[in-house]
Amino acid sequence: MIRRFSVLLLLVGLGAIFVGLFAGYTPDSELNLSGRYYAEHTAADVGAANIVTAIIVTYRGLDTLGEVTVLFLTAVIVGLVLSRGRQERSLQRQLPEPGELLAIGSRMLVPLILLLGAYVFVNGHLTPGGGFQGGAIIASGVLMLLLTDPARRFGHGLISRVESVSGVVYVLIGLAGLFFAGGFLDNRILPLGDFGSIFSAGAIPVIYSFVGLKVGAEFSSMLVNLSETEGT
Template identity: 50%
Template sequence: MIKRLLILVAIALFGLMVWPLVATIAPFSELTPLAARYAEGGTSDLGAANLVTAVVVTYRGLDTLGEVTVLFAATAGVGVLLRRGARSKDELSGATDSEESISDGRQAGHSPFSEILSTGSAALFPLVLMFGAYIFIHGHLTPGGGFQGGVVIASGFALLLAANSGRRLSHGVLLAVESLSGAFYVGLGLLGLVLAAGFLDTTFLPLGRLGQVFSAGAIPIIYSFVGLKVGSELTNILESLRK
């Protein structure tokens, strides 16, 4: 009873604290100067039909680079914690014959799941990858981008792992894709610094024709590398959790 009373008091105090903010909210009748600059320059200066992409990749590109770095740090942290936990478990219990036989069966590709699930996942997997690639390649034209496309790609690998518990993904390949994508991302940013007006300035490549795939300077290339990096990082987390 006392616990519930304390919860209700806490909710009431939180409501009193937030109410002045909610009561004074008013819709904007016009764009702020910064937002107006983004809305006007996203198309004319960068050639991007999707203004959200223009902001994320170029105007606040350093923030996006920081987000990718945070995701990389989270992936590395998950890997370290899971390896440490697995090592401690092996030291305490040791490997038994039954565990070795299960591991051998998984390495051989045996799966306890149905044939329908395995066949369906094999058929859907390339379609999911194509859809993810489509999302980040067309991120400058339609809603979507590198983060969304990378998540879709990771969901395809999650489907494979769910359909076949014995399937193993190459940690080395995932790490190579992740590292190279991040390196090329930073490299494109440096090209903007050398060949254009600043770091992650995408206008060092031709803007092309608005609405075409090959347009918006280097934005489609940058978003492709972001998508590959996000997809490989999330897939690496899934593989670590599966182990």
């Protein structure tokens, strides 16, 4: 009874806070100085139709590097923690065979999921999406394979190499921008191309492709580690 009352009191308190925030919210009538600069100059400076992508990859490139690093550390920690409780065992003997519908559906959908993930991060400079979103979609394809056949084993070495190579190339591209353009991850190390075309926005499509592969490998690594843990 006390626990229920405490939960109810907490919900009422949170509701009161959100109502107060909503009642006192007044939208800005105009963009602030940074927002105005991004809105007015991003297309000309960077050549990307998707302004959000341009800000994340170029203007806030160091922040993006930090986010990718945090995700990498998370994947490493998950792998180290789960490896302590992992035991060698034959899942084939303990788990039933996957259903025919699920197996056939997986074979049909996984290639399309991987293709969609690649499309999302390659076209991140033109449409909503980018490296993080595309990488998550690719990892969802790996998740579908694991759900279809929990006994499946993925090569940790391959996932690790994809993640490592993508991260190194990402940093090298950033350093190339520092030395040959205007700053770290400056996309103008490559021609900006025709605005709105697939070959535009300089190095942004290349940067987001490697970010997508890195993020996809990191999420996939966590999923594979979870699938190989005792009790999963």
